[in-house]
Amino acid sequence: MRVRRLIMVVACALLIWEKAQASVPLDIVAALQEAEKSGIEAVGTREGTVWIQTSEDTLKSVIALPLPRDFSPRDFALLDIRMRTDARVHAVSFHWLQTDQKGSRESFLIERPTHRDDQFHRYLIRLDRHPAWAGSIQWVGVGWIGSHAYIEVERAELKTMTFVDWMTYEWLQFWTPELLSPLAVNVIPGPRVFDLPFAGILAVTCLGSMAIVVFARLRRIRDPSTASAEWSSHTLASPVLVLLIGFWIIYDLRDVYNHLQTLGAERRHFLAKPVGIRHHFELDDLQDFLDSIDGRLPDGESVAFFSGMPHEIRARYRLYPRRVTERDATAPYVVVFQDPAITFRDGRLFERGIRMQGQFEPFWRFGPSAVVFRRIHD
Amino acid sequence: MGLSLALGLIPLVLFFVLLAGGHLGLIPAWLIVTGAGLGFALWVVDVYRYGWSRDRPFVLGPLTLRSAVRITLIGIVTVLVIEKLVFVAIQGFSFPTYFWDAIADWNYRAKILHLTGRLDLDPRSDTFLGGVAPHYPLGVSLFRAWLSTLIGKWSEPAVAAHSIAIYVLLFGVIWIRLSKKIGWWSGLLFAYLAISIPLMAYHAYAGYADLSISFFFTACLIYGYEYLASRDTLSGLVSALFLASSLFTKNEGLVLMLPVLAATVLVVVWSGRLAPRSASAYLGIAIGLLLPWIVLKAYFGLPYAPTESNAGLAFHLEGLERLFGVLFLQGSFNLFGLFFVLTVLLFWTHWRRTDVGFLALPIFLFIGAVLAVFLLTDNYEFLENQMTINRTLMIAMPSYIYLVGISFGRTFLLYHAREFPGTAKS
Numbered sequence: 001m002r003v004r005r006l007i008m009v010v011a012c013a014l015l016i017w018e019k020a021q022a023s024v025p026l027d028i029v030a031a032l033q034e035a036e037k038s039g040i041e042a043v044g045t046r047e048g049t050v051w052i053q054t055s056e057d058t059l060k061s062v063i064a065l066p067l068p069r070d071f072s073p074r075d076f077a078l079l080d081i082r083m084r085t086d087a088r089v090h091a092v093s094f095h096w097l098q099t100d101q102k103g104s105r106e107s108f109l110i111e112r113p114t115h116r117d118d119q120f121h122r123y124l125i126r127l128d129r130h131p132a133w134a135g136s137i138q139w140v141g142v143g144w145i146g147s148h149a150y151i152e153v154e155r156a157e158l159k160t161m162t163f164v165d166w167m168t169y170e171w172l173q174f175w176t177p178e179l180l181s182p183l184a185v186n187v188i189p190g191p192r193v194f195d196l197p198f199a200g201i202l203a204v205t206c207l208g209s210m211a212i213v214v215f216a217r218l219r220r221i222r223d224p225s226t227a228s229a230e231w232s233s234h235t236l237a238s239p240v241l242v243l244l245i246g247f248w249i250i251y252d253l254r255d256v257y258n259h260l261q262t263l264g265a266e267r268r269h270f271l272a273k274p275v276g277i278r279h280h281f282e283l284d285d286l287q288d289f290l291d292s293i294d295g296r297l298p299d300g301e302s303v304a305f306f307s308g309m310p311h312e313i314r315a316r317y318r319l320y321p322r323r324v325t326e327r328d329a330t331a332p333y334v335v336v337f338q339d340p341a342i343t344f345r346d347g348r349l350f351e352r353g354i355r356m357q358g359q360f361e362p363f364w365r366f367g368p369s370a371v372v373f374r375r376i377h378d
Numbered sequence: 379m380g381l382s383l384a385l386g387l388i389p390l391v392l393f394f395v396l397l398a399g400g401h402l403g404l405i406p407a408w409l410i411v412t413g414a415g416l417g418f419a420l421w422v423v424d425v426y427r428y429g430w431s432r433d434r435p436f437v438l439g440p441l442t443l444r445s446a447v448r449i450t451l452i453g454i455v456t457v458l459v460i461e462k463l464v465f466v467a468i469q470g471f472s473f474p475t476y477f478w479d480a481i482a483d484w485n486y487r488a489k490i491l492h493l494t495g496r497l498d499l500d501p502r503s504d505t506f507l508g509g510v511a512p513h514y515p516l517g518v519s520l521f522r523a524w525l526s527t528l529i530g531k532w533s534e535p536a537v538a539a540h541s542i543a544i545y546v547l548l549f550g551v552i553w554i555r556l557s558k559k560i561g562w563w564s565g566l567l568f569a570y571l572a573i574s575i576p577l578m579a580y581h582a583y584a585g586y587a588d589l590s591i592s593f594f595f596t597a598c599l600i601y602g603y604e605y606l607a608s609r610d611t612l613s614g615l616v617s618a619l620f621l622a623s624s625l626f627t628k629n630e631g632l633v634l635m636l637p638v639l640a641a642t643v644l645v646v647v648w649s650g651r652l653a654p655r656s657a658s659a660y661l662g663i664a665i666g667l668l669l670p671w672i673v674l675k676a677y678f679g680l681p682y683a684p685t686e687s688n689a690g691l692a693f694h695l696e697g698l699e700r701l702f703g704v705l706f707l708q709g710s711f712n713l714f715g716l717f718f719v720l721t722v723l724l725f726w727t728h729w730r731r732t733d734v735g736f737l738a739l740p741i742f743l744f745i746g747a748v749l750a751v752f753l754l755t756d757n758y759e760f761l762e763n764q765m766t767i768n769r770t771l772m773i774a775m776p777s778y779i780y781l782v783g784i785s786f787g788r789t790f791l792l793y794h795a796r797e798f799p800g801t802a803k804s
Contacts (some may be wrong), residue, residue, distance in 0.1 A: 097484060188576050188709040197390070197708065210720075237789070252574050263465065263468060266472070270472075314481055315483075317481045317485065317486045318474070
């Protein structure tokens with residue numbers, strides 16, 4: 001009874017403290033429709049949410065909002081977004097424009113991977129951790145990486161970090177699965193709990209448990225009434241090893257969670273979907289696009305590969321023995337994959353507005369941002 | 379074991395064939411089938427002569443707290459092992475090559491070798507020694523190229539099967555060899571530790587060569603130690619062949635493993651546990667098989683270091699802090715850092731006083747050499763950006779876990795290996 005009362009008192013105190021800490025959040029979602037947009041095809045509202053369709057020809061899109069003059073970044077340590085994104089969105093980004101004391105402006109951004117499962121998720125981004133989230137800030141923006149993507153935002157606000165927010169943030173951090181990325185084969189950062197490495201916490205806890213067990217055993221051994229004549233180092237080492245393996249398994253279970261999340265995402269977006277619709281993480285539909293090219297282009301014909309992402313090496317591997325050159329404007333075939341720098345108008349290809357030599361015609365269109373052009377005249 | 383040896387020796391044989399002007403298709407499938415048939419026949423003869431199993435059969439005794447804990451642990455470990463194998467198989471067989479070095483080097487080279495079918499020895503050619511990074515040993519790429527040649531077309535699943543097979547074999551070799559010494563369930567536990575290192579699972583399907591060299595190094599030490607313990611000549615020969623396989627897998631083989639193994643062999647000879655003649659034969663087999671590759675590299679002036687700029691000496695003791703983070707705080711190795719420290723404290727005396735020290739020596743020499751490369755040369759760059767430090771350290775981990783398994787058995791399970799023959803005349 002006393003314990004229940006104590007819990008109630010602590011909970012009430014926390015609630016009151018929460019209310020006292022919290023300031024009025026800055027609602028971004030309400031202003032999204034009227035804000036300045038880049039790389040956005042359309043924005044609308046539906047049942048209290050704002051939906052956004054990003055452009056076909058750009059990877060990065062941003063919606064930027066002006067801030068009131070008296071905006072103080074210190075009062076808004078946290079970006080809290082609840083949204084759902086489709087498989088084409090790789091990451092959500094938060095941008096801001098900072099003016100220093102000399103009046104020079106610099107833009108900054110923080111990127112976070114998204115769930116990409118068409119389900120609503122809460123994303124918390126700690127802005128106070130970024131050294132440039134200070135001083136005078138006039139503009140902020142929310143952006144997404146992924147062309148021709150669909151996003152639905154239920155809530156987006158800048159707010160004070162309360163105790164509950166902090167707990168929620170740390171909890172979400174721990175359960176955010178490790179991303180499968182080409183870097184994963186070099187290093188796995190590992191999950192973090194309350195901003196501490198999970199592996200480190202487990203190691204310290206394991207050592208602490210071992211110390212307790214060893215201490216208890218030593219006391220028993222020294223006690224003449226319970227001491228065994230056949231005592232050996234086994235008495236101490238055996239529980240130490242059992243504990244070590246136990247903690248190893250705990251970490252491994254977290255790793256299994258990672259594997260299951262990866263498999264789940266792959267099943268949803270790749271394994272259970274047909275070619276043309278399926279996506280494989282940050283590669284999107286590149287592999288299927290490259291496969292489709294190989295069957296359509298004449299044997300031995302070389303291609304120039306254009307992409308906003310560093311995928312040239314993948315194209316070279318996938319299309320071998322076909323010769324692949326990077327951004328070569330003289331090749332007979334031009335393969336464009338998610339490259340906002342390339343535009344096509346009236347039989348002409350432009351790279352960042354500069355016309356590439358020769359006349360081209362669309363040869364094969366695999367998807368909204370995966371197209372092959374054929375040179376028809378030099 | 380036949381498959382393990384084949385993974386290392388077939389590329390060497392292919393290399394000789396290609397060097398002599400032959401092509402990849404010269405070793406056809408029927409030869410492999412004949413080899414496998416012969417291996418199976420030898421196994422049948424072995425079973426006929428010695429019985430089905432020489433190990434103690436599993437008997438379910440009365441249920442006590444100890445046996446209940448053991449059964450639960452076996453159950454959990456079995457499920458975790460199966461999960462890893464399923465995850466790795468799905469990743470490997472369902473998706474095309476994904477990771478960077480596999481696309482840029484290992485599998486790209488394999489694809490070029492498969493499609494050209496021959497070894498291009500013209501240094502001006504785009505396909506010189508497989509086209510990309512010609513200074514890398516050809517082992518991994520040649521095997522994958524050959525697999526695709528057997529199938530008749532370039533096959534991504536076949537290429538992935540190579541890495542996955544090595545992952546499974548690593549588990550199998552550690553489990554089987556430890557089972558014979560410390561019992562099957564303790565062996566299972568240590569084999570599980572080896573393959574549950576998180577980075578290992580990625581390498582099981584990534585298409586890199588680090589898992590291959592780790593496997594060959596581990597197998598080389600397992601059978602080398604077996605030879606020292608039992609004087610079984612076949613084990614010594616198998617160890618030498620695994621050493622040759624590791625030398626033909628990555629440059630780390632010739633640069634780090636060969637000196638480490640040579641130093642260990644010298645120490646063993648010095649201790650009187652090995653005749654100089656046997657030691658010469660052991661190293662002679664490994665180096666002899668690699669001689670054509672070494673001569674070829676020297677002839678074309680191909681380097682052993684990643685770049686010339688990384689070859690210079692420099693002290694980077696500040697890297698120790700980063701190293702601590704890599705081993706104890708990050709997610710690449712589970713709790714291997716703690717496991718390493720505790721087991722060193724636990725078994726250090728055992729290694730110093732018993733023959734298990736001959737197994738520990740090359741592992742510690744290798745770890746020392748790796749640390750020296752990253753802390754005392756300009757390869758520090760790869761520790762700082764973490765591009766290679768994790769996977770290079772990973773190479774020694776399975777053999778270290780095997781060492782701990784052996785030490786655990788000898789210390790706590792009262793396993794006593796047969797004493798070394800005291801003479802150095804064998």
